[in-house]
Amino acid sequence: MKRTVSSGLLLVLLSQTTLAADLPQASRPDLIKPDRALPPHVTWSGAYAGLFAGYGALGSATRFICTDQAGRAGGDCPILPPRNASDGSFIGGGEIGYNWQAPFGLVAGAAADYQFTRLWGYGRRQGDFPTADGSTIPNSVANVGQRLDDLATFRGKLGFAIDRTFVYATAGLAVGNVRIDNNLSLILRDGLRLPPVASFDGRGGAVRLGYVVGAGIEHALSEHLSAKVEGLYYDLGSRAVVPGQTAGDLPGYRAGTRVTTDGFLARAGLNYRFGAGLPDLAPADSAGPATWAFEGGLRYFYSSGSPRETLNDNYRPTQVIPA
Secondary structure, three states, X not given: OOOOOOOOOOOOEEXXXXXXXXXXXXXXXXXXXXXHOOOOOOOOOEEEEEEEEEEEEEEEEEEEEEEOOOOOOOOOOEOOOOEEEEEEEEEEEEEXXXXXXXXXXXXXXXXXXEEEEEEEEXXXXXXXXXXXXXXXXXEXXXXXXXXXXXXXXXXXXXXXXXXXXXXXXXXXXXXXXXXXXXXXXXXXXXXXXOOOOEEEEEEEEEEEEEEEEEEEEEEEOOOOEEEEEEEEEEEXXXXXXXXXXXXXXXXXXXXXXXXXXXXXXXXXXXXXEOOOOOOOOOOOOOOOOOOEEEEOOOOOOXXXXXXXXXXXXXXXXXXXXXX
């Protein structure tokens, strides 16, 4: 009887993790707990309130005005060049608002804010002033300026939210408390210590209306707290303060200024969202789809022995006959 040796090789078995019995059970989708499902959709809808602080700038484009008894530029009116100046300072205030989020990340909102500005811009010119008739008024002084004590805005917002970040444009109504001051002292008696020949002293304060435009970006830090950075341009228009003579020898003359009130605000702040706030996102590794894995191995078969059955044997049909 002859001994027979056989061998075999099996390599590279591809299987899915969910079908392999020896892989960790945590990766099976049927074992993922309901509280570890995909994170909820983030929405910016709801009411909020917050505080902010930053830097404000006030522009003061000034034009000098002088008229005679007939309302025209009289011969004794000094001619002063326009003045362009700006002033900057700290600002701080608060805001309330409400947002509505539509599908595809579109967000619309409304906001109202109030800030203490304390922005002042004053200037002084001293020297010899030329007049409309070609003469000169020596040793004269002109003071002019304005201040913005506070500013409120009522704005709409429109932008897009990308998960926890909201980028928007904003525009609306601006309301500010503005005061304009000017003073002109004309000295016609050169070299003499005498009172001015003519003095004009004007004051004008009022609540002014204008517009505001800007843009900002806001990011949610938690379910209720978010941080923002915002830039705004405001314009409250211009106003003329042209008083009559307060003392001197130019009856019927009026002299003053027209001043434009506008500027920029750069603000950073924190907002608190009421109600449920933004949903708390689950950790990124809390859930995931099934993965694929590769399994490889080597198997070797060995056997020996002799056939005990024969083919075409008269006694055992269909069996192999050994040689």
